[in-house]
Structure formats: structure tokens, C-alpha cells
Amino acid sequence: MYKVLVTDNVNDEGLTKLYEHEHFTVDKNTELPPKEIKEIIHQYDALIVRNQTKVTKEIIEHAANLKVIARAGVGVDNIDVDAATRKGIIVVNSPGGNTISATEHTLAMMLSLSRNIPQAHQSTTNGLWERDKFKGVELYQKTLGVIGMGKIGTEVAKRAQAFKMTILGYDPYLTEERASKLGIKKATLNEIAAASDFITVHTPLIKDTKHLINEAFLAKTKKSVRLVNCARGGLIDEHALLAALHSGHVAGAALDVFENEPKITEGLLKQANVIVTPHLGASTQEAQIRVAIDVSEEIINIFESQSIRNAINMPQTSGEVQGRMEPYLMLGEQVAQIGIQLLNDAPEKIDITYAGELIEEDTSLLTRTIIKGILTYHLGESVNLVNAIHLLKEQGLTYNIQKNAKNKGFSNYLELTLHKHSKEIKVGAAIINGFGARIVKLNEYRIDVRPEQHLLYIKHQDIPGMIGQVGSILGKNDTNIGTMQVGRKEIGGEAIMVLTLDKKIEQNVADNIKSLIGMKDIQTLELTTGYNFQDSPFIEV
Ligand SMILES: NC(=O)C1=CN([C@@H]2O[C@H](COP(=O)(O)OP(=O)(O)OC[C@H]3O[C@@H](n4cnc5c(N)ncnc54)[C@H](O)[C@@H]3O)[C@@H](O)[C@H]2O)C=CC1
Numbered sequence: 001m002y003k004v005l006v007t008d009n010v011n012d013e014g015l016t017k018l019y020e021h022e023h024f025t026v027d028k029n030t031e032l033p034p035k036e037i038k039e040i041i042h043q044y045d046a047l048i049v050r051n052q053t054k055v056t057k058e059i060i061e062h063a064a065n066l067k068v069i070a071r072a073g074v075g076v077d078n079i080d081v082d083a084a085t086r087k088g089i090i091v092v093n094s095p096g097g098n099t100i101s102a103t104e105h106t107l108a109m110m111l112s113l114s115r116n117i118p119q120a121h122q123s124t125t126n127g128l129w130e131r132d133k134f135k136g137v138e139l140y141q142k143t144l145g146v147i148g149m150g151k152i153g154t155e156v157a158k159r160a161q162a163f164k165m166t167i168l169g170y171d172p173y174l175t176e177e178r179a180s181k182l183g184i185k186k187a188t189l190n191e192i193a194a195a196s197d198f199i200t201v202h203t204p205l206i207k208d209t210k211h212l213i214n215e216a217f218l219a220k221t222k223k224s225v226r227l228v229n230c231a232r233g234g235l236i237d238e239h240a241l242l243a244a245l246h247s248g249h250v251a252g253a254a255l256d257v258f259e260n261e262p263k264i265t266e267g268l269l270k271q272a273n274v275i276v277t278p279h280l281g282a283s284t285q286e287a288q289i290r291v292a293i294d295v296s297e298e299i300i301n302i303f304e305s306q307s308i309r310n311a312i313n314m315p316q317t318s319g320e321v322q323g324r325m326e327p328y329l330m331l332g333e334q335v336a337q338i339g340i341q342l343l344n345d346a347p348e349k350i351d352i353t354y355a356g357e358l359i360e361e362d363t364s365l366l367t368r369t370i371i372k373g374i375l376t377y378h379l380g381e382s383v384n385l386v387n388a389i390h391l392l393k394e395q396g397l398t399y400n401i402q403k404n405a406k407n408k409g410f411s412n413y414l415e416l417t418l419h420k421h422s423k424e425i426k427v428g429a430a431i432i433n434g435f436g437a438r439i440v441k442l443n444e445y446r447i448d449v450r451p452e453q454h455l456l457y458i459k460h461q462d463i464p465g466m467i468g469q470v471g472s473i474l475g476k477n478d479t480n481i482g483t484m485q486v487g488r489k490e491i492g493g494e495a496i497m498v499l500t501l502d503k504k505i506e507q508n509v510a511d512n513i514k515s516l517i518g519m520k521d522i523q524t525l526e527l528t529t530g531y532n533f534q535d536s537p538f539i540e541v
């Protein structure tokens with residue numbers, strides 16, 4: 001049974017699938033203070049929040065069993081994603097569940113701002129009839145600058161076109177082609193500042209976007225510009241905005257979000273031309289049901305079928321790519337296990353080469369799988385696909401990926417090289433049509449070994465009788481040999497044997513083999529041959 005904790009007001013109808021699922025129990029408590037969440041979080045496998053709960057590093061550190069943090073919404077700035085990643089916890093969200101609601105709220109705020117609707121409503125309900133005081137401006141033929149042309153920015157732009165506005169869009173990912181398809185103009189921030197009558201922001205709050213609208217930007221804006229923020233507080237420097245409102249340079253602002261919610265910078269509310277809502281962008285029946293359904297399904301999928309659609313801290317792979325990459329993931333993990341066991345030390349540097357068909361594939365998940373396989377040898381079960389790269393960097397290790405068109409004679413090929421001082425271990429592998437996974441290279445030797453659970457690697461002098469002696473010792477100790485591969489560089493020189501065994505051999509058997517004349521090295525290798533829960537989460541797009 002998986003335990004899920006819900007600490008914010010997430011829609012119950014949308015959570016139905018989780019409530020009714022036989023493998024899940026859900027505890028919902030929207031009154032828990034942070035201290036209490038910290039105390040009980042170790043009991044839970046998943047946590048669902050909106051943006052009220054701050055999922056801090058402290059809470060995450062106490063989350064001994066947590067596998068998933070789900071944000072019923074878009075922005076994850078209330079979650080310490082770095083801390084979650086370090087702990088191997090998947091952070092997921094509902095990227096599209098509230099797009100339309102946030103878009104419509106933005107339009108509602110822009111219209112309210114242009115026609116002073118909240119102020120006029122207040123005045124009229126107070127018994128006044130101030131028709132001259134609330135003269136507004138039209139949107140028609142005005143220029144709207146949209147900063148952040150993602151899902152919401154794009155939908156806002158489309159709807160604003162219905163008002164016959166000219167749209168300027170700025171987003172590092174906005175191409176000329178997409179802008180032209182949307183019928184908008186791709187612009188720089190400076191161009192938006194100089195030409196826009198209305199400016200609306202739709203970016204996440206990240207280091208790069210904090211105070212994107214600041215004193216310097218406002219100084220470049222057109223006089224009487226109107227600003228809308230239905231994305232995140234902190235995108236606009238509220239003090240700079242206040243100064244620009246005081247000076248009359250900015251004609252008005254419509255704000256749904258604030259830098260220190262629920263606090264609002266003193267003075268802003270005193271401005272007659274500022275209209276506010278308490279972070280209502282996603283607050284519609286439809287959006288709340290949708291985001292709750294999204295996170296419920298996501299959690300069920302992660303625990304029941306190991307597939308992930310919307311992770312923040314994992315690479316995304318399409319279902320089609322996922323199907324093609326599946327056999328390589330197991331092979332990647334096995335290659336890593338062989339490499340690290342042969343190195344028997346922490347590597348300083350890791351080189352991974354993908355060749356043949358693999359150069360066309362999205363190999364990000366495969367790389368993570370290999371890194372995970374390497375690190376698990378020393379760091380144990382705390383390593384998973386979420387935190388593998390993070391932990392690698394934390395260990396000060398570097399890794400290097402090469403995609404090489406030369407395929408070494410195989411239609412696909414992956415090679416791992418682990419370096420430690422002057423020692424180097426190289427393991428090459430391929431999926432061979434009709435035969436499946438094969439280890440095809442060990443250091444400088446060409447081999448052909450099916451990666452099975454128990455392998456025996458032997459390095460020896462190439463002298464007659466060696467194979468027989470090893471076989472005889474294993475036979476006497478009741479150990480069946482599945483396959484045996486030998487490789488040598490030159491007759492009488494150094495050679496290797498790689499055997500697949502039906503069971504693990506005892507140390508005394510290995511010692512017996514090691515004592516044979518001409519024997520140089522012997523290592524038992526143990527490989528994973530089946531994924532278990534949480535080990536192979538796929539991300540679907
Ligand atoms: N008020 C509310 O209740 C709601 C607020 N939001 C917020 O709206 C924002 C946008 O959400 P979506 O459109 O769904 O996200 P999205 O991820 O689809 O789009 C964000 C866009 O911002 C762009 N961007 C990033 N840095 C930028 C920069 N420095 N300058 C310009 N563009 C930049 C990205 O390239 C991306 O295209 C998020 O902050 C989200 O949290 C979302 C839903 C409801």
C-alpha cells in the first residue's frame with residue numbers, strides 16, 4: 001500500500017482515482033504547519049501540494065520514504081527541487097491543467113485594467129455614479145508585449161489577437177518561424193519595452209527572470225504603459241513598479257501574484273490604478289479538477305507502471321523512443337556494473353560512447369542508467385535515475401559523452417571507459433539482431449558474452465590446458481558453466497576467459513582457480529538481470 005499525503009486544497013473530485021485505488025491510501029490535511037509536515041513526512045511515499053505548502057530542504061531531508069512530490073499546478077518554485085533531486089525524489093507537475101484558466105484570468109485582468117472595472121464597481125456599489133472618473137482605453141490597435149511565449153503566453157497572444165492587438169513576443173525559445181505562424185512579431189526585451197502599450201509576463205520565476213521588470217526596464221518603456229502579472233511575484237520588482245506608478249510613467253498594473261504572498265508591498269494597494277487578485281489564475285472549477293486528475297494519474301502511473309509523463313527533474317522521452325531504448329537500458333546498467341566491478345575503485349573520469357543507430361537516439365535516460373549503475377557500486381541503493389547525475393557531480397566526477405558514427409561492425413554499439421589514475425577499464429556492448437544483448441569488448445579483447453547474473457572474468461597466460469583446469473575446478477564444486485569465451489592478443493601471450501555461471505562461486509573456489517600456474521587475475525562479477533520497482537522510470541511526452 002502506498003501512502004499519499006495532500007497538504008493543500010487540491011480538488012477532491014480530481015483526486016477520486018487515488019482515493020478509490022486499492023493500492024493507495026490518501027491523507028488530506030490542509031492545516032498542517034511545516035513543523036508537523038516535517039515530523040510525519042517519513043510515513044509517506046508521495047506528497048501532493050499546490051503552492052501553499054513550502055516543500056523545503058528540511059522537509060525533504062525528513063522524507064525517508066518519499067518517492068514523488070507532485071505539484072497540482074505549474075510553478076514548482078515552492079518546492080526545493082535541488083534537494084528533492086539530491087534525495088532521488090521525482091518532482092512532477094501538471095504543466096497544462098491550468099493553462100486556459102491562467103490565460104483567461106490574464107485577459108480578464110487586462111480588460112479590467114484598461115476599463116477600470118474593479119474601481120468602477122467599488123465606486124458604484126458605494127452609491128456613486130462616477131462616469132467621467134473611470135474613462136478607460138481600448139485594447140483595439142494597441143501593442144501587447146508578451147514576455148514568455150510558453151503555453152500561457154501563447155494562449156494569451158492568440159486571444160489578444162481577437163481584440164486586434166499587435167503582439168510582440170519575447171522568449172529565448174521563440175523562433176521566427178513560430179512567431180510568424182502565430183501571426184506575432186518576435187521581439188527583444190528592449191523592443192517590447194519601447195513599443196508596448198500593455199506588457200504581460202508569463203515566465204517561470206528562476207534566477208534569470210527575477211526582477212525581469214525592474215527600474216532599468218521600466219525606464220525604457222513607453223509612457224502610460226500598463227503591466228499585467230499573472231505568472232509569478234518576483235518577476236516584477238514591486239518597489240520599482242511603485243516608483244514608476246508614483247511618477248505617472250506606468251499608467252496601471254494588474255497583479256495576481258506577489259513577491260511575498262500573501263503580503264503585498266506597502267503602497268501598491270494605495271495606488272488607484274493598481275488592481276489585484278489573490279493568486280487566482282488557476283482558481284477555476286475546471287482547472288482544479290484537471291490538475292488534481294493529472295497528478296493522481298501521474299502518481300498511480302509512477303507506482304504501478306513506472307512511467308512518468310511530467311517530471312521536472314528527469315529527462316523526457318517519447319513513448320516511441322521509450323520502446324526503442326528499453327533493451328539498451330538494461331544493457332547500459334550491466335555494462336556499468338561490469339566496468340565498476342572490474343575497476344573495483346571509484347573512477348576519476350567516465351567516458352561513454354554511443355555508436356551506430358544509437359547516435360540518432362535520445363540517450364539521456366541511457367546515460368543516467370549507466371551513471372546510476374556505476375555509482376550504486378559504492379553509494380548503494382540511495383542512487384536512482386533522478387539523482388544519479390547530481391550525485392556524480394557532487395563526487396567531483398566528470399563524464400563525457402561521445403556520439404560516434406563509426407559502429408565497430410555492429411548496427412548499434414555502446415562503450416564505457418572508466419579511468420582511475422593510469423588504470424582504464426573498457427566495456428563494449430551491442431544489441432545484436434536475433435541474438436539480443438551481448439558484451440562484445442572487454443578492454444582490448446573482442447568477446448561475445450551474453451550478460452547474465454553470474455560472470456567469471458579470468459586473466460591468464462595463454463598456455464595449454466588452462467580452460468580444462470578452470471572447468472574441472474568449477475565442476476568439482478558443482479558449478480555449471482553456461483558459456484565460456486576466450487580472447488587473446490597473441491599466441492602464448494596474455495589472454496582472458498569470460499564464463500557465465502549458473503550460480504555464484506565461493507571465495508575458496510575463486511582462490512583455487514587463482515592458484516593455477518599462469519593465472520593473473522580472477523574476478524566474479526554479478527549483474528542485474530531484471531529491473532525492479534523505481535529502477536526504470538520512463539518519462540512519456
Ligand atoms: N497565477 C496563476 O495561478 C498561475 C501562474 N502560472 C505561472 O505562469 C508561468 C508560465 O506558465 P506556462 O506558460 O505554463 O509555462 P511554460 O513553461 O509553458 O512557459 C514559460 C516560458 O517562459 C520562457 N522563459 C524562460 N525564461 C525566460 C526569460 N528570461 N525571458 C523570456 N521568456 C522566458 C520559457 O522559454 C517558456 O517558453 C509560470 O511561472 C507559472 O508558474 C501558471 C498557472 C497559473
Ligand SMILES: O=C(O)CCC(=O)C(=O)O
Binds near residue numbers: 074
Ligand atoms: O495552485 C494554484 O492555484 C496556483 C497555480 C499556479 O500558480 C501555478 O500553477 O503555477
